[in-house]
Amino acid sequence: MKQQLNWLLVLLVMVLVTGTGLAQETEMGYYNEPGKKSINKFETTKVDSAAFDKVKVRVGGAFALQFQGLEHSNESGVPLADIGNEFNLATANLNFDVQLAEGVRMNLVTYLSSRHHEETWVKGGYIQFDKLPFVNSEALDKLMENVTIKVGHMEINYGDGHFRRTDNGNAIYNPFVGNLLMDAFATEIAGEVYYQKNGFLAMVGASNGEIKGDVTTHEAADPSIYFKLGFDKQINDELRTRLTGSYYSTNKSANNTLYAGDRGGSRYYYVMEPEAAEGDFSSYFRSGRVNPGFNYKVHALMFNPFVKYNGLEFFGTAEFSSGRTAAETENRNATQLAGELLYRFGANENFYVGGRYTTVNAELNGFDEEVNINRIQAGAGWFLTNNVLAKLEYVNQQYKDYPAGSILEGGEFKGFMVEAVISF
Numbered sequence: 001m002k003q004q005l006n007w008l009l010v011l012l013v014m015v016l017v018t019g020t021g022l023a024q025e026t027e028m029g030y031y032n033e034p035g036k037k038s039i040n041k042f043e044t045t046k047v048d049s050a051a052f053d054k055v056k057v058r059v060g061g062a063f064a065l066q067f068q069g070l071e072h073s074n075e076s077g078v079p080l081a082d083i084g085n086e087f088n089l090a091t092a093n094l095n096f097d098v099q100l101a102e103g104v105r106m107n108l109v110t111y112l113s114s115r116h117h118e119e120t121w122v123k124g125g126y127i128q129f130d131k132l133p134f135v136n137s138e139a140l141d142k143l144m145e146n147v148t149i150k151v152g153h154m155e156i157n158y159g160d161g162h163f164r165r166t167d168n169g170n171a172i173y174n175p176f177v178g179n180l181l182m183d184a185f186a187t188e189i190a191g192e193v194y195y196q197k198n199g200f201l202a203m204v205g206a207s208n209g210e211i212k213g214d215v216t217t218h219e220a221a222d223p224s225i226y227f228k229l230g231f232d233k234q235i236n237d238e239l240r241t242r243l244t245g246s247y248y249s250t251n252k253s254a255n256n257t258l259y260a261g262d263r264g265g266s267r268y269y270y271v272m273e274p275e276a277a278e279g280d281f282s283s284y285f286r287s288g289r290v291n292p293g294f295n296y297k298v299h300a301l302m303f304n305p306f307v308k309y310n311g312l313e314f315f316g317t318a319e320f321s322s323g324r325t326a327a328e329t330e331n332r333n334a335t336q337l338a339g340e341l342l343y344r345f346g347a348n349e350n351f352y353v354g355g356r357y358t359t360v361n362a363e364l365n366g367f368d369e370e371v372n373i374n375r376i377q378a379g380a381g382w383f384l385t386n387n388v389l390a391k392l393e394y395v396n397q398q399y400k401d402y403p404a405g406s407i408l409e410g411g412e413f414k415g416f417m418v419e420a421v422i423s424f
Contacts (some may be wrong), residue, residue: 027056028050028105029051029105030044030047030049030130031049031050031105034095034172034387034424035172035423036386036389039173040240040306040308040313041163042242043201043203045196046130046148048103050099055100055101056099057096057097058095058096060094060423061092061093061169061422061424062093062095062168062423063091063092063093063169064090064166064169064419064420064421065087065090065419066088066177066417066418067085067419068083068088068417069085069415069417070395070417071415072271072412072414073411074407074409074411075411076410078274078405078406079275080273080274081273081274081277082275082278083269083270083271088269090169091113091169092112092113092168093109093110093167093168094112095109100127101133101134102131103130103132105127106128107125107127108124109123109167111168111169114264114285115264115269115281115282115285116264117263118282123167123187124153125152125153127151127152128149128150129148129149130148131144146196147195149192150191150192151191151192152190154187154188154190155186156190156205156207156248157205157246158184158186158226158302159184159246159302159304159319160244160246161179161184161317162184165179166179167185167262168264168265171391172387172389172422175352175354176340176356176377176379176393177267177393177395177417177419178266178268178395178417180358181358181360181375181397182321182336182362183262184259184300184302185262186211186256186261187211187261188207188208188209188210188224189213190205191206193205199233200230201228201231201244202228203229204226204227205225206223207226208221209222209253209256210253210254217254220253221250222253224249226246226249228246229244229245230244230245231244238309238310239307239309240307240308241306242307243303243305244304245302245303246302246304247299247300247301248300249300250297250298252297253295253297255295256296256297256323257295258294259290259321260286263285265281266285266287266289268287268288268395268413269281269287270284270287271288272407274407290362290373293325293332293365294322295323296326297323297324297331299321299322299323300321301319301321303317303318304317311343311345311349312343313344313354314340314342315339316340317336317337317358318337319334320334320335321336324365332362332363332365333362336358336360338356338358338359340354340355340356340377341354348383350382351380353379353380354378355377356375356377357376357377358377359373360372360373370401371399371400371401373400374398374400375395376395377393377394377395378394379392379393379394388420388421389421389422390421391419392416394416395417396412396413396414397413397414398411398412399411
């Protein structure tokens, strides 16, 4: 216990030392600035926040480091990796945002360190049009007052959960340490068109349905279509409500990764992994997550309610999906329900406490019966500055109805996590 406390003290000192002078003063139009100011922001709005006078480049970044104190067990007798109390691999992102013209902005995100890749690599990027200054048309100018166009190899806008999740080093928008069990996140070559007016939101998108482009597999894939409808309104000074519904569909894919697209990796290192995983975090980077394996065909529907009344905040997820692999002939189903309740308090809501419950019921390939996974997370956070966050979380995850002999039969992991986050 003494050694654990010493490590926690070192982590706290690191957070305090790095928590100064990180905000960068470069204004961008139609842009959510990284850090606490963009907590509970989703899509960018149609409010032009900065006048354009020249090309502007904003260089930012995100960094996250955890101390992990988890233990795991199962009932099958299959040996698990020997995990102890220690620091995880630090993860980091490098962000470039460029204001190219009035209402035209480019974004590029690079992962500097992640569980899946030892080398630096590009996550993705896009160009966003909120105005069309290169087209001389009053009719188009009027239309673009409510329309946004995004094109790129980018994080697609399916559901609202991806706005609150941890993205490698960028963990400041996630009030907890881990993401949802079925982590809907994908970077695909896509185009999206938005319409926003008086709180109403409509978006339609189309993508290649793949994490990458490959001309040699074009006959094995169809385009993916997805859309979102919603309402987001600040009712008064005390109450804000938002409700969205999202749908994603692809009928044929060489390798769809809607639930396996996050190559940044899980925050719970090596949990429920075999002994062979020890020392090989890049091959076992999805520890603790649930992937239903819909990599050939997938249809997914997600509803996300969000309510904030003063400091009290609720965010929910109800997701219903079906799909299969190329070798299967019948679709399987998966359902995920999650709810998180937070209370933010203190000066400028710099502190919060809360909990999240997530449950997944899924028909998995090769299993005769449906399995169930439950996770409870209880946490607290402290924004030292607008750009520095410290989190503490207790997590308990249980695996039920897995067949005899499976490494996950009667599986469970539990314990605490401490995370330091910087985003600027």
